Amino acid sequence: MLTYGKENGAIGSMLRDKKLYIFDMDGTIYLGARVFPYAVSFINRLRASGRRVLFFTNNASHDPIFYYEKLAKMGFDPRPGEVMTAGDVTIEFLLRHRPGKSVYLVGTEQLHRSFCARGIQPLPMGAKEADIVVSSFDTSLTYEKLNDACRLIRNGAEYLCTHPDFNCPTEDGFIPDSGAIAALITASTGKEPRYFGKPHRFTVEMIAEATGMSFDDMCIFGDRLYTDIAVGRRHGISAILVLSGETDEAALAACAEADRPDAVLPSLAEADELLFDVK
Numbered sequence: 001m002l003t004y005g006k007e008n009g010a011i012g013s014m015l016r017d018k019k020l021y022i023f024d025m026d027g028t029i030y031l032g033a034r035v036f037p038y039a040v041s042f043i044n045r046l047r048a049s050g051r052r053v054l055f056f057t058n059n060a061s062h063d064p065i066f067y068y069e070k071l072a073k074m075g076f077d078p079r080p081g082e083v084m085t086a087g088d089v090t091i092e093f094l095l096r097h098r099p100g101k102s103v104y105l106v107g108t109e110q111l112h113r114s115f116c117a118r119g120i121q122p123l124p125m126g127a128k129e130a131d132i133v134v135s136s137f138d139t140s141l142t143y144e145k146l147n148d149a150c151r152l153i154r155n156g157a158e159y160l161c162t163h164p165d166f167n168c169p170t171e172d173g174f175i176p177d178s179g180a181i182a183a184l185i186t187a188s189t190g191k192e193p194r195y196f197g198k199p200h201r202f203t204v205e206m207i208a209e210a211t212g213m214s215f216d217d218m219c220i221f222g223d224r225l226y227t228d229i230a231v232g233r234r235h236g237i238s239a240i241l242v243l244s245g246e247t248d249e250a251a252l253a254a255c256a257e258a259d260r261p262d263a264v265l266p267s268l269a270e271a272d273e274l275l276f277d278v279k
Helices: 009-016 037-048 064-074 088-099 108-118 143-154 177-191 201-211 226-235 249-254 268-278
Strands: 020-023 052-059 083-085 103-106 130-137 158-161 167-170 172-178 218-222 239-242 263-265
Touching: 009 239, 009 263, 009 268, 020 037, 020 249, 037 052, 037 249, 037 268, 052 108, 052 201, 064 083, 064 218, 083 167, 083 201, 088 108, 088 130, 088 158, 088 201, 103 108, 103 143, 143 177, 158 177, 201 218, 201 226, 201 263, 218 226, 226 239, 239 268
Parallel strands: 020 052, 020 218, 052 083, 103 130, 130 158, 218 239, 239 263
Antiparallel strands: 167 172
């Protein structure tokens, strides 16, 4: 594991060799509504140097349109094809591997619209049976939705989940995320879901297919060890941890050697300095 201040030359060399720079969003390039200005300047310099950029978030509570608009307002100037979510990955899996199956969705209205836009019409609340239950980060969660999901899973529905994140970082602290909701459903039904998003392989395969890049050409920046960093360590993608979000020094020190990032930076400001020699 390379650390800023000790192995700057090695980190800079690793970054310069990459062609696709993947960025987690919340905790990495912004925190809630607060943008990190150094992230904007770094990403602008990457594009100007001819490198590719992809914003990938596990947060499937919003659709890509929301993220394009949010990133544009923050100054990131997202280009077509630069935004992808765990919701997109889940939808793609359903279309490719579960065509025609009925789906009960525990998710927000935006995620519901994303499913409908791709031809998947989620079942209404109170549905008597379903082939598949999909749960996600649902800020409109109700007991009725949870009860439906658990009942359908007990009756034999396959259980899928858009992403495993337990907490979503905000300016006011953490709020329960998709993994926390899935844990509740699992506690009631005894069924573990199949997860999508980071760190799972179907996600990186979809990124490679969409961008035409090999895993060796990619690097990922993120603030979570068990999603952002794990997706790199599991699939041979250089993974750089930034300490601007969920993970702190204590959590990093406590993690197993196999789960440690390839490099650790205080923030993307230091990546900008190492790659483009800016202060």
